[in-house]
Amino acid sequence: MLEAKTNLSKLVDAVESGRETEIILARNGKPVARIVPIEQPERRLGIAEGEFGTLDEEWFREWQALDEVIWKDVLDARWERFERHSRELEEKYGRKRNKSA
Template identity: 55%
Template sequence: MTTVNMLEAKTRLSQLVSAVEDGTESEIVIARDGKPAARLVPIVKEKEPRRLGLLEGQFPEMSLEDFNALDEDVAKLFSVEAE
């Protein structure tokens, strides 16, 4: 964490913002008369919400009976007996 005084922050603002943006500094404290007054931190980008149903229509429809018929095959893959 770097601390700079107000005058230095005014003259080097673009450099300070760049340092926070690229991760060189995690935060910069701006002081007035030697006392912390503000904190310069990067804005955390929010994740885009995940879209559901992207693979809709990509796989054939399957009934419950068809799905359950695969139990023995899956059990063989894991070397377990199906119930």
């Protein structure tokens, strides 16, 4: 027990790192306690795996084509707003320049 008390931090590190799966503490040669790692719930990535079909090369090509269509619409709308705004500025300030020239 005295040795465990003195080296508790090292013992916990050994269990935590996986170097030891468990450490048995004894008093007067009789086992009295066990240091074991606490089971952590497994954190899984991809918990929805298989829920949306196979994500293969064909799926990726379809996704890219759809992405291009979506962005084309967004960019076209922004370009139209830019052109409209440019025409409005030209009408507003272009006439004033012509009058002063």
